[in-house]
Amino acid sequence: MKAKNLVLITGFIFLINLNGFTQTNNKFEEVKIKTSAQCEMCKERIEEILAFEKGVKSSDLNLESKVVTVLYNPARTTADKIRNAISHGGYDADGIKADPKAYEKLPTCCKKPDDPEHSGH
Numbered sequence: 291m292k293a294k295n296l297v298l299i300t301g302f303i304f305l306i307n308l309n310g311f312t313q314t315n316n317k318f319e320e321v322k323i324k325t326s327a328q329c330e331m332c333k334e335r336i337e338e339i340l341a342f343e344k345g346v347k348s349s350d351l352n353l354e355s356k357v358v359t360v361l362y363n364p365a366r367t368t369a370d371k372i373r374n375a376i377s378h379g380g381y382d383a384d385g386i387k388a389d390p391k392a393y394e395k396l397p398t399c400c401k402k403p404d405d406p407e408h409s410g411h
């Protein structure tokens with residue numbers, strides 16, 4: 291019986307040591323950027339742009355609020371670079387206006403509601 295207890299205790303010590311391997315993912319920062327997204331297509335487009343953007347780990351656009359939450363590595367990019375990437379895709383990003391040429395290319399349903407070229411929704 292004593293040998294069995296020893297095995298149990300050894301097992302517990304092993305489990306405690308395993309906890310030492312648990313690491314927090316603190317090398318990433320989060321930024322919330324207000325965009326001019328209109329529909330599901332915009333959401334997909336913006337998330338795709340960000341998926342290819344250097345230093346961006348993940349992004350999720352909320353169509354209700356038009357705010358995209360971006361997880362990025364501050365050693366590799368900045369919040370302003372991310373805003374510029376969104377602008378180059380044809381969307382406003384916080385204070386940065388959409389790049390006019392990229393905006394032109396958007397389907398009419400993705401244009402801003404106050405734009406005469408906007409249709410749908």
Ligand SMILES: [Cu+2]
Nearest residue numbers: 329331332400
């Ligand atoms: Cu759209």
